[in-house]
Amino acid sequence: MAKHKYPIGIQTFDKIRSDNFLYIDKTELIYNLAHGNSQYVFLGRPRRFGKSLLASTMHCYFEGRKDLFKGLAIENLEKEWKKHPVLHFDMSKAKHLNEQELEYYLCLQVEEYERKYCCDDNVIGSGNRFARLMKHTYEHTGSQVVVIIDEYDAPLLDVAHEGDRLKNLRHIMRNFYSPLKASDPYLRFVFFTGITKFSQLSIFSELNNITNVSMWDKYAGICGITKEELLTAMSEDIDLFAEHNSLTREEAVKELTENYDGYHFSPQSPDIFNPYSLLNCFERMETGSYWFASGTSTYLIEMMRKYKTLPSEIGGICKATADNFDVPVETMRSIMPLLYQSGYMTIKGYSPLSKIYTLSIPNKEVRTGLMKALIPNYINAELPTTVIGELAEMFLEGNIEGALCLLQKFFKTVPYCNDIDHEGHWQQMLYVVFSLFGAYGDVEVHTSDGRVGLVMVLWGKLYLIETKLDKSAGEAMCQIELKNYAERFSLLSLPTVKIGINFSTRERGITDWKVEEV
Structure with a gap:
């Protein structure tokens, strides 16, 4: 029984497929998303939940790289494999920047594609250059453009509680995103990933036709690993984990479930495991707090102090409507929206009659990590x-x-x-x-x-x-x-x-x- 190669820290679809790393097939959902009724789509998920891999997979699909999708569900769904120019921006590297550094970073992102599509760079301002790039790329290639913006909110998350600094950075980002609306004739598809919604950014205020699929049942499992996927695509990994830890298969599944399962992103969501923790667990053959230890934001702890959050308030269950927790982080009135959107709380139940959700901590890993982080308080x-x-x-x-x-x-x-x-x-x-x-x-x-x-x-x-x-x-x-x-x-x-x-x-x-x- 061979051990899979686990793509820990690898977020590029072509590398995973070319080097024979384990890939959980999400391509049917990707095909449905790409051929849905909306041209502009936003998906919010916690950090390290596979958003960047999803963006990379879409990138390869829209470029028509059929060879990478051999044996996957989309191979039998897509008949044309039409190639589109793809402008793919990764905003995760734009954290902790001041105004000048952020503007410079955005210009560098645009400049890469200006060179690729022979577009002059004599326009001032990242937003203006982005607007001209989309039009020029369409005219240069003769094909509508696909825009993918991964972690669109990363430059703003850690300063969401800093009034003036947030305002200045938000102004830069709004100027960069706002040309998307006027560029509609040149665009085939626009896809954003992120953690939260910033209400005063142009993607939600000006792009009034953007579809937020973050809480749609049909896309609940598009990131992460569902219970069904664990039991089928990762069946051998379970057996190896059980053998290594002297457990029965049933005991191994229970151990993995208690530590890493429990996420739900819609009213009828399947059980979803944290992919980062699960892959690390199989790689090391032992349970541990891999996701929580990989980058819990000091900002989260600061906000919990600001809202005077008691451990028992987040450790139990709470009731809320979607308007209470699926809200922009800069307008929230309690810590709950940030805890939900960041993955520290999740949906545990839903009443169709009252439209009230039950929220709680997803699993043992998160519960233990949060409590340890709160002890110094x-x-x-x-x-x-x-x-x-x-x-x-x-x-x-x-x-x-x-x-x-x-x-x-x-x-x-x-x-x-x-x-x-x-x-x-x-x-x-x-x-x-x-x-x-x-x-x-x-x-x-x-x-x-x-x-x-x-x-x-x-x-x-x-x-x-x-x-x-x-x-x-x-x-x-x-x-x-x-x-x-x-x-x-x-x-x-x-x-x-x-x-x-x-x-x-x-x-x-x-x-x-x-x-x-x-």
């Missing part, structure tokens, strides 16, 4: 991986006393931090710690007799945790007994562990606790 220090591992083992073995003792010791080693004089701070801290080793739960859960501080489900057990501040663990446990919280969750039919914990502002951590297993 609560204790001014990182929680060492060794401590996380020891805590996980102790909870798995039922050694709650040992786990709480370890947490107590850890809290004594961290620097002083503000905002510890209210109970909610410590509840959120415990929520983050539990989430790091796979627990699911909520804070301040309502019951018929009150609210229980923290409810978590971990490895087949239900944990009811009540916290007190500058009081005693006994008082916390009494509240659990008095309110009869266990009865509220009896329908879960899980072994229950009741934990009362007292935190001290003077000691800056846990002073005592009580544990009772039901």
Whole structure:
């Protein structure tokens, strides 16, 4: 059983096909998109989800490179293989540029095609040069032009919270994109990829005929790897992963699903795996936080601070209409749109009657990564991986006393931090710690007799945790007994562990606790 060659970091379709790397066939969807009713199309997906490979595949298709598509679905769909000139711009390399640098970069992008199609460069301004390039290329080749703009929003994402700088960069980008509308007679197809929508850029304000297919059911699986594709095209990879890790095939699929599945980009979307993490997992034959570790934006963490986002707010589920989360990032009123569009939250359910979506974190990789990133906001220090591992083992073995003792010791080693004089701070801290080793739960859960501080489900057990501040663990446990919280969750039919914990502002951590297993 041979191991596939995995195209990790390779985003060019011709290289993948020519060098026999694994390619998951998306060409039927590409054909449908290219021959749909819209001439202008936008697709939004999180980073490292295959947008650039999709753009490269379209590039090769519109250039009529039939040889690269041998054996793929599109080979039997396309009869003409008509060749079009393609202007393909990659905006991902235009991050962190100032106004002058961005304008220079755009001119360089245009200049490459001016040379290719013998177009003079004596026009000033990237937008003006782009406008003339499209018309000249059409006249020079006698064929309508295809324009592909990959990661169109990359120059703006990291400055979306910087008012004046965003305004200046946005003005440059708007001037560059605006000629597309007037160039309509010369264009066969225009395709944009990106993460979010910037409402004041010309592609959404002036190109009022652009079709945003980001949440269309028929294109939900155009990027990423669906569950069906994993089980068929990558079946041998699953078996190799299972063998290497001494798992059955079913256990291997479960492991991969828990870590990398769970994405949905439309109401009727299939289950979609993160392609970057999945390929890295098969390459190394072990699970890891590959996607999250590959470039989590500091901007995301800054925005979470700006909106005072609590871990329990993003760790649970939320309800929203599409207008609440599929909105331009610069007009959002909460962190939710950014979390969804960046891939940290995804669709988990949809009600056709109310048109309300259920959103949540997609999988274990994202949940663990987000919580680790948030820990410094609560204790001014990182929680060492060794401590996380020891805590996980102790909870798995039922050694709650040992786990709480370890947490107590850890809290004594961290620097002083503000905002510890209210109970909610410590509840959120415990929520983050539990989430790091796979627990699911909520804070301040309502019951018929009150609210229980923290409810978590971990490895087949239900944990009811009540916290007190500058009081005693006994008082916390009494509240659990008095309110009869266990009865509220009896329908879960899980072994229950009741934990009362007292935190001290003077000691800056846990002073005592009580544990009772039901």
